[in-house]
Every structure is written in C-alpha cells, then in structure tokens.
Amino acid sequence: MSGPLLRVEGLVAGYGRPVVGPVSLDVAPGDVVGLWGPNGCGKSTLLNAIADRADLLAGRILRMPGLVIAYQAQQPVRLPSMPVTGRELLRCADASLHDMPLAIDAVLRQRIDRLSGGQYQLLCVWAAIAGRADLILLDEPTNNLDPTREALLIEMLTPSRLARRDASGAQPRPDRGVLVVSHERRFLEDACSRMIEIP
Numbered sequence: 001m002s003g004p005l006l007r008v009e010g011l012v013a014g015y016g017r018p019v020v021g022p023v024s025l026d027v028a029p030g031d032v033v034g035l036w037g038p039n040g041c042g043k044s045t046l047l048n049a050i051a052d053r054a055d056l057l058a059g060r061i062l063r064m065p066g067l068v069i070a071y072q073a074q075q076p077v078r079l080p081s082m083p084v085t086g087r088e089l090l091r092c093a094d095a096s097l098h099d100m101p102l103a104i105d106a107v108l109r110q111r112i113d114r115l116s117g118g119q120y121q122l123l124c125v126w127a128a129i130a131g132r133a134d135l136i137l138l139d140e141p142t143n144n145l146d147p148t149r150e151a152l153l154i155e156m157l158t159p160s161r162l163a164r165r166d167a168s169g170a171q172p173r174p175d176r177g178v179l180v181v182s183h184e185r186r187f188l189e190d191a192c193s194r195m196i197e198i199p
C-alpha cells in the first residue's frame with residue numbers, strides 16, 4: 001500500500017451552513033491522529049463529513065480506493081431495551097475476539113442494555129477497532145471511562161495492537177489508521193502519534 005488512507009483538502013463542512021473549516025489533513029497507514037479543540041468547534045462535524053454524515057460545503061475528501069471505515073459515534077446508540085449480548089454486538093460488527101482485553105471479555109455474555117455506560121462505551125470502541133476497517137473514526141471515545149479503562153483504550157490504540165497480521169500471522173503490518181476526536185488534550189497526547197487543533 002502506498003499513499004495516505006485519507007486526504008482532506010480545504011474541507012469546509014456543516015449542516016446546510018458551514019460549522020468547521022477549512023481543514024486539511026492526511027491519515028497514513030499506522031497514524032493515530034488526534035483532533036482537539038473546544039466544545040462546539042466542529043470536531044464531530046469533521047468526522048461526520050468524512051463518514052458522509054454531514055454536508056461537504058467546500059474542499060474535497062479523498063479516500064483510498066476500497067477504504068473500509070468504522071465510525072464510533074460520540075453517543076453510541078442504545079435503546080432502553082436491546083436484548084442482544086456483547087458477543088452478538090461484536091459478531092454484527094465483524095469484530096475479532098483475538099487479543100481482547102479482559103475488561104471486554106467480562107461483558108460478552110451480558111445484555112448490552114444492562115451494561116454500565118463505561119462498559120458499553122469500551123465494547124463499542126472495541127467493535128470499531130477490532131473489525132475489518134482500514135480507517136477508524138472515534139468520537140470522544142473516553143466518554144464514561146474510568147482512568148483504568150482510559151489507560152486500556154490508550155493501549156488499544158498503540159500501533160502494534162492496531163496492526164493487522166500477514167497471512168502467516170507473524171508479521172504485523174501498519175496498514176490501518178485512526179482519527180480520534182477528544183476535548184481531553186492529555187488523552188490525545190498519550191494516545192496519538194500526531195495532533196491537529198481545530199480553532
């Protein structure tokens with residue numbers, strides 16, 4: 001693979017009217033890129049535009065041909081009644097159970113509507129990270145997480161954990177990228193290879 005997974009050039013995005021931009025950035029294989037900025041500056045809107053959920057009002061978004069994107073929303077949808085287990089949720093997301101942290105393994109048999117906010121958040125992040133996506137978009141993934149689980153999330157985002165293995169299973173390849181939004185600057189400094197500030 002050569003070239004970036006994603007290239008954003010002079011992007012202005014919004015909902016009928018512009019709320020963010022112009023912004024330019026690249027996400028290359030192996031990158032974990034943080035988007036930081038104050039509440040309301042348009043971080044989620046930028047992710048939404050990349051995931052085709054907001055209006056692209058100027059500029060352009062170039063995606064590697066065949067790029068598979070996983071998108072973790074700021075508030076993962078959870079209805080009052082969802083009689084689905086953690087394991088079934090991961091199966092729907094085509095997420096691997098390989099190398100899964102114990103904290104996630106512990107909730108696999110439970111119904112997702114009975115998980116705590118932090119348990120559900122971490123499960124959803126794993127569903128995005130451990131699936132087949134080449135580019136993973138995470139919006140405020142630390143929501144509801146205690147310090148232990150936040151440290152676990154940082155570990156889940158290390159390049160060696162994100163890398164896919166080749167056919168022999170031996171050689172991890174840095175062929176995936178992550179774009180992560182947070183208003184927590186310290187988390188991004190610890191988790192990301194690079195940060196971009198949205199004014």
Ligand SMILES: Nc1ncnc2c1ncn2[C@@H]1O[C@H](COP(=O)(O)OP(=O)(O)OP(=O)(O)O)[C@@H](O)[C@H]1O
Nearest residue numbers: 015019037038039040041042043044045046074183
């Ligand atoms: N669906 C929508 N329709 C219209 N305006 C919206 C919509 N979603 C967000 N906005 C507006 O876009 C602006 C940017 O919101 P956005 O959620 O992208 O900011 P953010 O930087 O992610 O904020 P936060 O840190 O609080 O999550 C805000 O003024 C918000 O009111």
